[in-house]
Amino acid sequence: MRLLRAALITILAIVIGGCTAFDAFGPERATHQQGSDEIVQGQVRVTLSVAPEVIDAPGTVVARLTYENLGSETVVLGSAYGCLSFASVYRGEDRIPFPATQYACTAAASYRDLEPGAPLTVQWPLVVGGANGMHLPAGTYRFVAELNTHTENLERTFVVR
Structure with missing residues (x-):
């Protein structure tokens, strides 16, 4: 039943949104500010971290996107794509083509169960x-x-640097 509900939400979102990204968490308003590294909506918190914040080349910076279930019940994450997020790096307005951000993501809707206490x-x-x-x-x-x-x-x- 939960999967059927998620599938119907996906179809409706694609029809209404013209195949844009959608929110499968219901009508709650998300708390978010432009340029933010965290968003909380319902019982889901999504955070972005980058470490280290300062690097002397050569070296590696790792960007991490973490989904956490703050509630006590499973949440189904729905995406209009096979991945949770696309990634890009910019210097000013110029996009930098890091290999780790140059990938294709299927255009098929996907779902992931997010269990309490088990971040993704x-x-x-x-x-x-x-x-x-x-x-x-x-x-x-x-x-x-x-x-x-x-x-x-x-x-x-x-x-x-």
Whole structure:
């Protein structure tokens, strides 16, 4: 029954939203600010972290997107795509094509059970400098997680020295 309900929500969201990302958590308003690294909606908290925040090349920065169930019952995460989020890195308005962010995600709806106390984490290793990394000038970079489970995006910055 829960799967049927989630499937109907997906179909309705795709029809109404024109195949855009949708929110499968119901009518609750999300708490979120532009440029934020956290969103809480209903019993689900989504956070974005980037570590380390300052790096001397060569090195690796890891961006982590974590979904946590703050409630006591299972939540079904619904996405109009096979992945929970798309990822991008920017310097100013220019997109930086890190290999970890250059992937295709199926256009098929997907569902994941999010159990209380069992966070779900997606991570992107961003290799800077060295033989296999992106050669970047010093500066501030912005990692953006374009959520497929919510209408908002999450952002964090990191610095390359």
